[in-house]
Amino acid sequence: QQQVKQSPQSLIVQKGGISIINCAYENTAFDYFPWYQQFPGKGPALLIAIRPDVSEKKEGRFTISFNKSAKQFSLHIMDSQPGDSATYFCAGAASGTYKYIFGTGTRLKVLA
Amino acid sequence: EAGVAQSPRYKIIEKRQSVAFWCNPISGHATLYWYQQILGQGPKLLIQFQNNGVVDDSQLPKDRFSAERLKGVDSTLKIQPAKLEDSAVYLCASSLATGHGDTEAFFGQGTRLTVV
Numbered sequence: 283q284q285q286v287k288q289s290p291q292s293l294i295v296q297k298g299g300i301s302i303i304n305c306a307y308e309n310t311a312f313d314y315f316p317w318y319q320q321f322p323g324k325g326p327a328l329l330i331a332i333r334p335d336v337s338e339k340k341e342g343r344f345t346i347s348f349n350k351s352a353k354q355f356s357l358h359i360m361d362s363q364p365g366d367s368a369t370y371f372c373a374g375a376a377s378g379t380y381k382y383i384f385g386t387g388t389r390l391k392v393l394a
Numbered sequence: 395e396a397g398v399a400q401s402p403r404y405k406i407i408e409k410r411q412s413v414a415f416w417c418n419p420i421s422g423h424a425t426l427y428w429y430q431q432i433l434g435q436g437p438k439l440l441i442q443f444q445n446n447g448v449v450d451d452s453q454l455p456k457d458r459f460s461a462e463r464l465k466g467v468d469s470t471l472k473i474q475p476a477k478l479e480d481s482a483v484y485l486c487a488s489s490l491a492t493g494h495g496d497t498e499a500f501f502g503q504g505t506r507l508t509v510v
Contacts, residue, residue: 318501385436386436
């Protein structure tokens, strides 16, 4: 089974701090790596995504860092806010199949 | 743009009963997914359709689960008979899947199934 391993399982950060979530993948055919944000009672929503031809992508306070040789990628949330409190999922997908394999999720709580 | 619609939002059934979930994807989206999300875990792909054909159903427990996508639009997922371990949120998602680069998967709010 293609796997995407995600850590930590849960994370508590002070308001204004940096939240870091890590993922590792096995399938070298993956060439699209999205991060999804899920609030309680809602479906996951795309937050930011990256392709392996770049090592970093930034959108506002959210940054993905990608290490192709290590088959790892991470999400950094700068200046974390209480509104960022949610569960975050990383995923991998291969072009052509569009089959998303999700990590196990990280529950983030940002303290006010 | 209307999102992915799912119904019902909640369902409670007894084990061995049957249940069906409905999904209406975003208009024009060729690919439709059904995911199972057990509490505290990531979504697990059950079945993927491209138009009205099945692309991947390798993780679908076919002895009790079935899914169809008529006319390449709406889809239904059925469980018969249900087991206690089927208690989960069932998420439907859709994407354009044009074959040109990235394609975002849009998720519905899900159906929370409780089997008692």
